[in-house]
Amino acid sequence: MLYLKDIDVTGKKALIRVDYNVPLDGTRVTDDTRIRESLPTLRHILEKGGAAVICCHLGQPKGEVKPEFGLAPVAAHLAGLLGVSVPLAGDCIGAEVRAKVEALRPGEVLMLENLRFHKAETSKDAAERMAFARELVAGLDLYVSDAFGVSHRPNASVTEAPLAAPKACAGFLMEKEWQYLNGALSSPRRPFIAVSGGSKVSSKLGILKNLLGKVDHLIIGGAMANTFRLAQGIDMGDSLVERDLVEEAKTILNTAADMRTHIHLPVDFVLAKSFKDGAAEVGSHTGPVPAGLMALDIGPKSVLAFADIMKGAGTIVWNGPMGAFENPAFAGGSIGVAKAIVDSGALSIVGGGDTDAVVHAAHLGEKFSFISTGGGSFLEFLEGKQLPGFKALEDAAAR
Known part of the structure; x- marks a missing residue:
């Protein structure tokens, strides 16, 4: 598996798969934990002279364009955290998106609209997912996986995009999840x-x-x-x-x-x-x-x-x-x-939305060694399953 820290991103345009499936109150993000967790990866790419194209999903629109699942509130919130403009494309694939990607300059950001507005993102047909993934990575130099929360999902942006991109790696969040969870289970103290x-x-x-x-x-x-x-x-x-x-x-x-x-x-x-x-x-x-x-x-x-x-x-x-x-x-x-x-x-690792909520309710979040950002992914990891998102990165590195 390749890691972002080992790749020169200068002058490169990177597609970053993040997990911004965050709660909203109308147009306001009410819990931005997942967004904040992705900031080290995004800042690294921008500060090293790369351009960031962000893709994610929100809710369950089930392949239909539904305004209530649009990412405009998320893009606006991210812009405030990053301190740079985060324009939102009208779609995640297509000629308009490719033109916006081509126009990107080092240090600039573009967010793609909800991946799940397209049925192909969650299709059970691997060929359909791969075709969609190829459109997602068109014109991009690098795929960065930083969405542990969906790494147990066989979605096009998780499992096919790493293989469709010229190069793929794990972002800082994914690397941290792997180190803590794999380390804790394979060689624990x-x-x-x-x-x-x-x-x-x-x-x-x-x-x-x-x-x-x-x-x-x-x-x-x-x-x-x-x-x-x-x-x-x-x-x-x-x-x-x-x-x-x-x-x-x-x-x-x-x-x-x-x-x-x-x-x-x-x-x-x-x-x-x-x-x-x-x-x-x-x-x-x-x-x-x-x-x-x-x-x-x-x-x-x-x-x-x-x-x-x-x-x-x-x-x-x-x-x-x-x-x-x-x-x-x-x-x-x-x-x-x-x-x-x-x-x-002890080295303390917490995972799962409810458990995470308990830790924060007790005001102990900073006292734990690591709080995983994954719910279903964390559970499947503890079950000993190989997560599709990690396997895709390993397969991409082995090419």
């Missing part, structure tokens, strides 16, 4: 601990199975812990459980012991009747959950137990909140775990 939460075991089965034998400790929280507690014969009352996965949970618990991975489940729960309750009915409950009540967060005893396990850890990877953190009444467990990870002094 030990003890290596994974913290997995969220609502469903079904969405994390691949991750849990892949981590067995690789991590020294696997901490499970969130509603998915309810299914594991039920697998141990503990009644969980009206809590969210996946009864059809109880046997799978039993298998994971048994396999973990054989593979020398210690699984840790909550020892107490915060109980209430509903997710919408303004306060817990029981702040720390051990044993079976009474009928009519739900486990909506891990309790304080669990936070202390998990914190004790984390002391002296070398690497901690965290995905998934410990409870229904969207409601402040049930956010204590997630925030407590976030603080425990930071206090452990």
Whole structure:
């Protein structure tokens, strides 16, 4: 795989695939984290005498031109951050776009309109995607991948564009994601601990199975812990459980012991009747959950137990909140775990939108070693899958 830092971009025109699928309030960007993460790559290209052509998607227009998914607000916001003009092309391919690309001078920026206004971007037909990719890179010297958040998607701008361009490389953001995630999983500092939460075991089965034998400790929280507690014969009352996965949970618990991975489940729960309750009915409950009540967060005893396990850890990877953190009444467990990870002094890696939200709600964003910009990409990486975006860069480098 080639990296941007190793390529002379002077006088070159680069197509940069970024992930600017950001939330908007009308014409205002409400969270520009993803945009800010791309700035080092863009500034490097511009400061080294290159020109930047930016491509990305917004929302799910499904191959149709829909004004509400237009990128004008994003281009305006980026211009404010970069301090340079960021004109928006009327499309992402075609004669008009090629003319604008040809007119670009070193230090200038052009943003292309939403890639997903074209069905070919997300087509299941590889030939159709490649034809679209060739149009995307027309007149350009270099393709730069800096959109980890979509690197698990077989989209034309992710998997075909690197092969259609004269040269392709990973930008600074992609390089950082690769170094942290690949390094953490292939040669972690030990003890290596994974913290997995969220609502469903079904969405994390691949991750849990892949981590067995690789991590020294696997901490499970969130509603998915309810299914594991039920697998141990503990009644969980009206809590969210996946009864059809109880046997799978039993298998994971048994396999973990054989593979020398210690699984840790909550020892107490915060109980209430509903997710919408303004306060817990029981702040720390051990044993079976009474009928009519739900486990909506891990309790304080669990936070202390998990914190004790984390002391002296070398690497901690965290995905998934410990409870229904969207409601402040049930956010204590997630925030407590976030603080425990930071206090452990371990190399700490966080991924997933909900987990990212917890970290920032706890005002601990700068305390973690690395916060991944990918949701689905991060999960698939933890499952041990080869991400199409990385494979395309490796194939392009091998040409």
